[in-house]
Amino acid sequence: MRSFASENISPDVVAFQFAVRGKIAIISEEIDSAIKKAKAEGKPNPYPFEKVVKCNSGNPQLLNQKPLTFIREITSMVEYPALTEHPELFHADAVARAKEIIKATGCDGTTGAYSPSKGLAYVRQTIAHFLEERDNVPMSPEDIYLTDGASIAIKIVMQLMISHPLHGIMIPNPQYPLYGACIQQLGGKTCHYNLNEDNYWLPDINDIKEQYEKYQNQGIKIKALVVINPGNPCGEVLPIDTIKEIIKFCNEKKICLMADEVYQENIWTDIPFNSFRKVLATMEPEIAHGLELISFHSISKGFYGECGKRGGMFACTNIPEFARLMMYKIISTTLCSNVVGQVVMSIICNLPKEGDPSYPLFKQERDAILGSLKRKAEYLCDIFNKCDGMSCNRAAGAMYLFPRITLPEKFIQECHERHEDPNETYCIEMLKKTGIAVVKGSGFGQRKGTYHFRIALLPPENEIEEVGKRIQVFHNSFMQQYK
Amino acid sequence: MRSFASENISPDVVAFQFAVRGKIAIISEEIDSAIKKAKAEGKPNPYPFEKVVKCNSGNPQLLNQKPLTFIREITSMVEYPALTEHPELFHADAVARAKEIIKATGCDGTTGAYSPSKGLAYVRQTIAHFLEERDNVPMSPEDIYLTDGASIAIKIVMQLMISHPLHGIMIPNPQYPLYGACIQQLGGKTCHYNLNEDNYWLPDINDIKEQYEKYQNQGIKIKALVVINPGNPCGEVLPIDTIKEIIKFCNEKKICLMADEVYQENIWTDIPFNSFRKVLATMEPEIAHGLELISFHSISKGFYGECGKRGGMFACTNIPEFARLMMYKIISTTLCSNVVGQVVMSIICNLPKEGDPSYPLFKQERDAILGSLKRKAEYLCDIFNKCDGMSCNRAAGAMYLFPRITLPEKFIQECHERHEDPNETYCIEMLKKTGIAVVKGSGFGQRKGTYHFRIALLPPENEIEEVGKRIQVFHNSFMQQYK
Structure with missing residues (x-):
């Protein structure tokens, strides 16, 4: 048998799932190709729409958001x-x-030369300055590491911690599936704590404690806890008290706190974003100088949305030097992250200020993007709550809604008979009937017996009404069909 | 104990070494900082040079090579x-x-949107066309995967194959240390075959067979064999017969052949570059359609040298669909490679042709870069062969020389007493005395009792004489000192 025979592929690789780019993404591409092909051959369009609206991924510029x-x-x-x-x-x-x-790049090639593995000193200094201003806490550029997007940053940090099948990392449920995928690829244990749908998807410290005990009793050694704030896929934004409770818990258990803060600029209600770094600094010295905290940021979200550039970073607080050397070593094997992404990271940390020549246009572009996202979040949430058997928490932040759908028993049974995931089948049906690609809730994790989907708030505002209506019509007729 | 205490870091991470960005890179930065600081404070320069000449990494634009x-x-x-x-x-x-x-990017954001995970269709089509023309063999764009540089591509491919401590991959000795580092990070076994210094660093098929048997007898399951052609660090270029022998061997053992061909444009003698894909297609159908071959290419080397952009790719030949889906899945967790790097990959596969408006300037820039590299390779090789206790094979390709140094017994003994690697100490001495950063041979692997260093051929041509002389003076006085 050859090396790439199915039976020979690493089982850790075979096992993990990444729904955001899974079946729905692949079918979307197939549908778009089929429509194009039909057009080219002068045949009728086999679908009742012109193009798939890709709400399956937080990819704003693909849906015509203009770059700054x-x-x-x-x-x-x-x-x-x-x-x-x-x-x-x-x-x-x-x-x-x-x-x-x-x-600052120090050479004629600018973006053409490998930078130091952690990133250009100029970029790290700019980020450090931004974090200091944002949090009012000192930050050393030496504790900042640039990466090709935040996703790979998360994988690098986890790689240091997982070296045994019983090493676990606690992640929210629902989660952004990158987390589960990374833990599984590294051969560790995914351990869940719950976001409470009945309380705006906020985590509950008692649940976190219970889950921790449960996993510990199973012999699992928890190494870290992940918080996504603002939340993906659920859109929750953590109040300061919750942040403090989580910090205390992680410090007490001596586990690392991984704070995914890539949606920090995407805030839609009066609950403000507070970084874990900032809150940590206000706590008693033993915690403030003890807790191992790693904070992630990226150029892909916010109002900049430069996803394709793959720029990301992580900032270390209270991480010992040896561990940081090991992080450096892992990054160094790929030499450095792409320098264009690094440059853009420095720009989003140092944007035009009032009085600067670019400021008026910048302000106009930024406010238009954020205003539109907020209106879309509210509009779609209202529509979903009007659908029969659908309910949706408002998003306090991030770029998604995660409505709950009550699937008819008959449909669920039919799916099980066909060995299908009812949640996936529902989303594929929606895609084929409406041309709107969303991701199944089961791809993120959800409480047993509940079903959801995640929709990115990205279609242009003049199309959002149409998107809402199409989903409403589809969903209502779907429910009708199984009554 | 907290999660990032030294004792808690994954032993696979702690164990691996990556000399190219190791101690020598770190000391280089420290020296540059010390010189800058002294200057700023009006103190005398503590070193007999103005700036470190970074010949430790194949990073041409850092050493003032102009981008195309x-x-x-x-x-x-x-x-x-x-x-x-x-x-x-x-x-x-x-x-x-x-x-x-x-x-072709299909959106207003161009480089700002995530592309499909394998890369933009346009880019993959352009690369496929290039490979077809180069090799005269059909190539489907579906078998091409874009990555953030070739280094991460190598890691992804290895991740599919290694899932057990006794899974091994055969790599050359000396190797580019990325290979050993990846295998060790993945928890597998690094298995060596030898490059023969006495035969222009060419591998020998009998040695490959012997080593394979040896590892197999140790219970190791060999999954793949890596060839770097043209070779890094040794500069060998494989003759067609050797390529055929290696193909036959891998096919017979049913192991994957990983062909690192990133230096394909860097050819300095009359031995031409032949891709493994091209040679494979000429072999009997059972082999041509059987051998699992993965070929790597990059925008970082050749005459383009766009290292900082992090653009790379791999092309699959005879890789089954399920394995390719798993490759897709791993890449999809980081969403896609950076789109600027993808764009540049498409450009280096479709450069100006005679008659195009850009052609004259392009030709002039390309020929200048390649001509200069060739002259530098010859010049430094001559100098090294004139040094007392130094000998050097000419480089048939790539961007480095790998001279052998005979270290005095007394020096070796002194180092061992101080628990130092004599090869490293020699290179650090050279760095501190000459300002020239090279990488210790022990970072690549070398026959026991031999010592080498790798020097990148990158200082501007008007400095190369000076570089050669400084090394010569340092080495001769070093040898004198221990006589």
Whole structure:
């Protein structure tokens, strides 16, 4: 049998699932191809829509969100420094920033040379300054590591901790499935704590404690706890008290706290974002200087949405030097993260300020994106709550809604007979009938016997009404069918 | 004990070494900082040089190699499409290509949207076309996967194969240390075959067979064999007959052949580069359609040298669909590779042709880079062979020389007494005395009792004489000291 025969593939690789880019993404591509093909051959469109609306992934620019002009003026000049000699084409502050970045890379190639493995010193200094201002807590650039997006950062950090099948990491349920996928790839144990749908998807410290005990009694050694704040897929934003409780718990158990804060700019209600770093610093010294905290950020979300650039980072608080050296070593095997992504990371941490030439346009672009996301979150939530057998918590943050659907018993039974996941079948039906791609709730984890889907709030605002209506019509007729 | 206490770090992570970015890279940064600091404080420079010459990494643009204008014109426009309305600033074919790429990404954000996980269809089609032309063998874009540089591609492929401490992968000795580092991180066994220094560092099929038997007798299940051609660190280029022997061997043992071909454009003698794909296609059908072959390429080397962009890929030949789905799944957890790197990958596979407006400048830039690399390879090799107790094979390809140094017995003994690696101490001495950073041979692996270093051929040509002389003076005085 050859090395790549199915039976020979690593079982850890075979086992894990990543629903965001799973079946629904693959079928979406197939449908788009079929429509294109039919058009090219002059045949009728086999689907009642022109193109799949990809709400399965938090990928704003794919759905026509425009990039921030300030970012792209700078990246174009950094790519081709001769353009800085044409200041008439750009805002003056963008030209100045591009020159600053070109100089800081220390070589003619700018984005063409490997940077130091942790990232360019200039970029790490800029991020450190941003975090200091945001949190009012000192931050050393030496504790910052640049990565190709936050996803790989999470994998690197977990790789240090998992070296035995009984090493576990606690993640929320529902979770962003990257977490489960990473733990399983590393051969560890995924341990859940629950987000409470009846309380705006907030976690409950007593549940966390109970779950921890339960896993410990199974012989599992918990190494870390993951918090996604604001939450993906559920949109919860943690109040300070909850943050403090989680910090205390992790400190008491001496486990690492991994804080995924990539949606920090996506806040839709009056519950503000508070970083774990900031709250940690307000606690008693023994905790503030004890808890091992790793905070993640990215250029992919917020109002910048530069997903394709793959820029991410993690910041270490109270992580011992040897562990940080080991992080460095893992990153060093891929030499460094892509420098364009690093550059954009530095830009999102140092955006135009009032009075800067770029500010008016920047403000207009930013406010339009955030305003639109907020309105879409509210609009879709209302629609979902009007659907028969559907209920939805409002999103306090992030970019998704996670409505609960009551699937008819008859449908569930039929699916089980066909060995199908009813939640998946529902979403595929929706995709084929409406052209809207969403991700099955079972891909994130959900309480047994409940069903959900995650929809990204990304279609342009002039299409959102249509998206809402199509889902409503589909869902109501689906429910009718099984009555 | 907390999660990141030294004793708690995964032993697989602690164990592996990656010399290219190890101690020598860290000391280099420290020295540069110390010189800068001394200057800033008005104190005398503590070192007899102005700046470290970083020959420890294949990072051409850091050492002032200019990026290709054609690439950067395109990437700047792709970043900021409004620039395509200023054709006076760019070559016409670059504008046309930029527009083609912007259109192909299918969204306003171009490089700002996640691409499909395997990479943009346009990019994969362009690469497939390039491989078909190069090898005269059909290639499906579906068998091509884009990655953030070739290093992570290698790790992904290995991850599918290694799931047990007795799963082994055969790699050359000396190797590029990424290979050993990946295998060890994945918890597998590094198995060596030898490159023969007495025969221009070529591998010998009898040795490969012997080593295979030896490991098999130890209970190790060999899953794959890695070939780096042209070779890093040794610069060997494989003759067709050797390629055929290795193909036959891997096919017979039913193991995967991993062909690292990132230096395919770096050829310095009359031994031409032949891809494993091309040679495989000429063999009897049972082998041509049987051998599991994965070929790696990158934008970091050749004459393009766009290391910081982190663009890489692998192409599958005869890999079953299920295994390819698992590759897709691993990549999908990080969503996709960075799109700028993908775009550049498409450009290096479709460079200006005679008659194109960009061609004259492109040809001039390319020929200058390749001509200079070739002259530097020859010049340094001559110098090394003139040094007392140093001998060096000429490089037939790639970007490095790997001279052998005969270290004095007395020095070796002193090092052992101090628990130092004599090879490392020698390189650190060289760095501190000459400002030239090279990597110890022991970081790549070498026959017991032999010592080498790897030097990248990257200092600008007007400095290469100086570099050669400094090493010569250092080495001769070092040898004198221990006589």
